[in-house]
Amino acid sequence: MTIDGIDGKSAPREKPTLLAQLPLDVSLIVQQDVLGARLPVTTEHGTGHMLLPTWRGEFASPPTAPPGLENPGCHWGSWTSYSQKTGVGQAAIDVIGMQVELDEVHIEGPAEEWGKGYAAGIEPIKKSLGSWIERFQEWGTILARQTLSPLEPSLAMVERPSLNSVLTIVAGGRASWPSSGGATLRVRMSSQSALSERVADTATVRRMCELASDPTIEPPSAVALVASARRAAQRNRLRLALMELGTALEAILTTVLSPNSRMTLGPLTQLAIASGISIPADIGATFVLPRNDAVHRGLDPNRTTVVDGLVMLDGLIRQYYSAWSCDEGLDLAHRPQRQSLLIVSPPRSSTT
Numbered sequence: 001m002t003i004d005g006i007d008g009k010s011a012p013r014e015k016p017t018l019l020a021q022l023p024l025d026v027s028l029i030v031q032q033d034v035l036g037a038r039l040p041v042t043t044e045h046g047t048g049h050m051l052l053p054t055w056r057g058e059f060a061s062p063p064t065a066p067p068g069l070e071n072p073g074c075h076w077g078s079w080t081s082y083s084q085k086t087g088v089g090q091a092a093i094d095v096i097g098m099q100v101e102l103d104e105v106h107i108e109g110p111a112e113e114w115g116k117g118y119a120a121g122i123e124p125i126k127k128s129l130g131s132w133i134e135r136f137q138e139w140g141t142i143l144a145r146q147t148l149s150p151l152e153p154s155l156a157m158v159e160r161p162s163l164n165s166v167l168t169i170v171a172g173g174r175a176s177w178p179s180s181g182g183a184t185l186r187v188r189m190s191s192q193s194a195l196s197e198r199v200a201d202t203a204t205v206r207r208m209c210e211l212a213s214d215p216t217i218e219p220p221s222a223v224a225l226v227a228s229a230r231r232a233a234q235r236n237r238l239r240l241a242l243m244e245l246g247t248a249l250e251a252i253l254t255t256v257l258s259p260n261s262r263m264t265l266g267p268l269t270q271l272a273i274a275s276g277i278s279i280p281a282d283i284g285a286t287f288v289l290p291r292n293d294a295v296h297r298g299l300d301p302n303r304t305t306v307v308d309g310l311v312m313l314d315g316l317i318r319q320y321y322s323a324w325s326c327d328e329g330l331d332l333a334h335r336p337q338r339q340s341l342l343i344v345s346p347p348r349s350s351t352t
Contacts, residue, residue, distance in 0.1 A: 018046070018125065020098040021074055022133050025150045027092035028140060029080060029333040030200045035063055035091060039206050041098065042213035044128040048100030050209055052093065053077050059089055069097045081334040090199050090334050098129070136212035142219060142227045143207055144200040145326050146333060152231045154197070154335060166344055177346040194310035195234055198330035222251040223324040226313045233306050239294045242301045245309040246291035252316050253277070265291065278319070279312060287312070 036054040041047070053063035053076040063077040064070075075094055082089035102125075137148040147154040169176040200208070211217055219227070229244035246265055253268040254261060257275060261268075269283045280286060287309055293299040318325045 018100040026148045046100045046103040051097035139208045146197045197333035199333040
C-alpha cells in the first residue's frame, strides 16, 4: 500500500489498521455468549476481525463497545430478554466493530498529521464495508431466519402513524376534547414455528462472517426462494409465499430427480413419492393444488398450508443443502416490538 507524502511522492509505510463501527440496518438478536466475540473476516482491502459488543457481566448494563472502539455517541445494543432461572439472556446488536489490517489501499495525507484531522481517500473502503454488511445481513435472514432487511421488515418493527388519529366532535358551538382514539396496543406473540426468528449463536454468526467475506458465494436458488417465502409469510403475504415455495420445491426435485427435465410440479411430486423422497403422500391436495390456485387463479391460501410448506421445504434444505440451513436447535429470538403512543392533553379551561 502507499500513503502520499507531503511532497506528493508515494512512500512505502507499515500497513495501517482500520477500526470501524458498522451500524446494522436492523438489530441482530444474539445469544448472550456471542457478546465479546472476535471472529475472522476478509474484506476487499484486507483481513482482520469482526468485534462484537461486550458486556460487564450484569444485565443492568447494556452491551458496550469492544476494546479500542469506545465512542460515547455510539449505541451498541440492548438486552431483549433475561431468564432469572437460567441466568441467560438475549441481546439486540445495533452496531458491530471491525478491525482490519489494510493491504492495497491509497490513503491521502501524511500519517504524521492524522492526529489533527480526518484520513482522506477512504471512500472505497466505506463502500466495500457497506457491501460486506449487506451480505452479512442477507446471510442472517437465511441462517437465523431473522428479518434483517429494512426493505422487508418484521411487522413487530413497523409503526403505523395512521393508527394515531386525533378526533374532535363539534356540535352546538362546542367542541369535545381532542382524542387520540385509544388505539389498542398490539403485542405479537410468536411460537416456535417455521415462521419464527431464531436467536443467533456464535457458530451462526461465525458462518455469517465466513459467507459475507466471500462476495462470490451465492445461496442456491432453492435456498434463496425458501428464505424469500419465509419473509413474505412473516408479513402475511401468504399467496406470494406459497408461490415462492412451489418454485423452490420444483427446483429441488428437478435437481435431485431429473436435472434436464421440464416436468411441472405435479408430476415431479409424484415421481418424488415413487422415488422415496420425504414429502407428504397427499402433497397433491395439500400443497400442489393450493399453489396452482395461487399462481393461476390468484387465490390466497390459508396460513396452515404455507407453514406446512415451509416445514417441508426446510426439511429438504437440511437434506440436500445442509451447509445453508438454519440450525433447528436455535431458540426463539425475542425481538423488541415498536409502537408509538400519542397522548393528547385536554385544552385549558377558560375559567381556570
